[in-house]
Amino acid sequence: MSAKDEAKKVMQASLEHYKTELKSMRSNRANPAVLDSVVVEVYGSQMRLKELGSVSAPESRQLLVSPFDPATAGAIAKGIERANLNLQPILEGQTIRINIPPMDENMRKEIVKQAKKKAEDAKIVIREIRRKFNDLVRKQKADGVLTEDVMKKEEKAIQELTDQFCKEIDSLFTAKEKEILTV
Numbered sequence: 001m002s003a004k005d006e007a008k009k010v011m012q013a014s015l016e017h018y019k020t021e022l023k024s025m026r027s028n029r030a031n032p033a034v035l036d037s038v039v040v041e042v043y044g045s046q047m048r049l050k051e052l053g054s055v056s057a058p059e060s061r062q063l064l065v066s067p068f069d070p071a072t073a074g075a076i077a078k079g080i081e082r083a084n085l086n087l088q089p090i091l092e093g094q095t096i097r098i099n100i101p102p103m104d105e106n107m108r109k110e111i112v113k114q115a116k117k118k119a120e121d122a123k124i125v126i127r128e129i130r131r132k133f134n135d136l137v138r139k140q141k142a143d144g145v146l147t148e149d150v151m152k153k154e155e156k157a158i159q160e161l162t163d164q165f166c167k168e169i170d171s172l173f174t175a176k177e178k179e180i181l182t183v
Contacts, residue, residue, distance in 0.1 A: 004157040007133040011165045018122040027179045030057040030100045040079030063098040070094035119173040130162040
């Protein structure tokens with residue numbers, strides 16, 4: 001596998017991680033992915049919320065958590081409170097209802113700022129991958145594995161991948177920013 005193909009694979013994984021981070025950021029609509037990071041203490045260990053129940057959005061400003069085991073409902077509600085998401089779970093029998101409060105302007109700007117920082121971090125990771133694979137290609141040239149021409153082509157291809165992935169990150173951020181700022 002060429003350095004370009006390996007770099008593309010690693011950059012794609014980094015982009016997928018960034019997409020996952022964006023999904024878990026709060027927007028104006030109820031999004032079940034907001035609870036993906038919640039860890040709950042049950043059965044004597046720490047477990048992710050999605051392993052303990054299903055999360056749905058029956059309305060645009062409400063989440064509903066249905067535990068697989070009804071006995072864990074109280075622990076799930078406590079786990080959501082401890083997650084510092086500014087959400088108040090309401091225990092209703094065997095389900096947990098979470099009303100999503102509307103965001104004020106300052107909160108929106110703060111979340112956009114967080115999204116921008118995550119975008120910059122993702123681009124830094126992409127550029128670090130570029131540096132690593134360019135170093136690999138230069139080392140292969142120094143070891144006599146690659147010729148000068150092939151090295152230059154690989155470096156150019158890696159740079160094109162870097163530009164492509166950075167552009168994709170920017171477009172994902174722009175879409176998320178628009179979603180967050182929409183009232």
